[in-house]
Amino acid sequence: MEFFNSALGKNITFVRPAYFIINGIVGIPNVKYYYVFLLFVYIVSLLGNTAVMTVIILDHNLRTPKYIAVFNLAFVDVFANSALVPKFLDIFLFNHPYIPYNDCLAFLFFCFICLAMQALNLVALSYDRLMAILFPLHYHVKVTHRFMLSLIVFLWLFAITVTLTAVGLLTRLSFCASVVIKSYFCDHGPIYRLGCNDITPSHVIGSVLANVVLWFSLVFVLATYCAIAFALSKISTAQERVKAFKTCTAHLSLVAIYFLPLIFVYRFGGTVHPNIRILSLSLTTIILPMLNPIIYVLQTKEIRNSLRKLLKIRGQSKISAKK
Template sequence: VNSTSFLAKCYGFIGIPNINYYYVFLFFVYVVSVLGNTAVMAVIYLDYNLRTPKYVAVFNLAFVDLIGSSALVPKVIDTFLFNHPSIPYRDCLTFMFFCYTCLSMQSFNLVALSYDRLVAIIFPLHYQVKVTHRFMFSLIASFWVIVVIANLITVGYITRLSFCESVVINSYFCDHGQMYRLACNDNTPIITLWLPLAFILLSYSYIGYALSKIATVQERVKAFKTCTAHLSLVAIYFIPVLITFTIGANIHQNARIINLSLTSVFPPMLNPIIYVLQTQEIRISFKKILKFTKQYKIAVKKVIIK
């Protein structure tokens, strides 16, 4: 099959009992993701006190989660719920690029937040100098450039493949791994997947070592509490991915696909919830905005009555 006439068919969820209920669940997850991430971005934008370098990274994470969910979930629902399993070759490459760009940017964004926590705990007196708006904007912009170039290269390799027999992808989206397995010529690239995780682990190893030097347990706990939200995000993002790619070959194909799809849609839904529940500044901002909205509605009603 020549690449220009390639028409992929995604049959990842075929044969799973009561799969329609899973589509309803995906739709619910998508709605929560959109509402949650939009709310977090709105709060950061509206509250001047949250316009700090740290929340520049949080805003970018919410934006990436929103775009990633919108790139993946609606297409998945359309593909399977409305029986549209086929996708043209160029559309498949475009879909792949946006999905992997957003997934990759999520991990690099966690690196930016990890650096923020590292400097805040190890060099608290120099935090304002080391972590500035200009630095955070430059760091995130450089991550975007790296991620976009890396995924363009990955998609570029796909265009060099020829497909000999099957055009059925055993996944729920245009998965580059599945496409390489279908190819009859071997051009599989070597891609570094775990560089962001390695940096995060090294950062927290250093943070743990620094906290062990603090005299009192109360001070250690207080310092560590500032990292709980970020650590939760890291766990939600990386643990399912590690499980999927370490034991994924030993589990049933359908179970692997379900697990991989949950890995893709859960972090964008849970990230804003975690930041709202575990970050005091955002909770205070939400309360201020809700209070202001309530007072505004009361004032409008009074004006209408008069």
């Protein structure tokens, strides 16, 4: 972080607090039941996404470009909830709202990388579906293992770079007034608004993060499905159209679950109570990783078949061991 501060001059003194106070959810009766519910969600998410990753690793038939992106999504979901939920519960359920300055920035860094990758991974999956529908005969030539791995690595590097820049710019802020963060984690916007000096760079990078990661991802996905819908309209029989569309239903479900609550919060967030906004955002970011593996298991035939095959093999091995 020295780079960001040295660029401003050596004689500038920054007022950095020893800690921040997370104080996002206040005045809600019986809110501890909500935190216990989130603990249940976290456990289910951890088990479900681990199961999806295990199936993809063990079944050689699932080692395709599409399932490289699905594996990455499951990994991101485990990473995201593991970065967010334990600290969330420690802060609110066990009443430890004080978080050291450096720990808060690290907390922000890991949470924002995961949140960005959740959106960007949906872009990778939508591109995969676009190529599969538009170019079914050339799909394996256009979307190779190398291409998908390169795309995933690029998205990770992009998410890390923009998040590191956002966190780095926070280190040039002086916090000479309040240290109370009105959010459910070390959120970028509520932190930089506490700064006493020029917050313009942090505001700009925050806008870039929101527009590029959230809105660009949404526009890209919508444009992709417009192209898919146009391609499906040219298929001669309704049965073939339905069959082709079914390959997109799991991904479409994830897109709707991820983007619709966020659009609502960012569109009407200024007119609703802060507690409703925080609860909506926390539910979106925490419940989505639990739903992802459920959706893929229920709606993706290949994963269902792989699970049955693996469970059958495991059951047969247990019977053989007993004999």
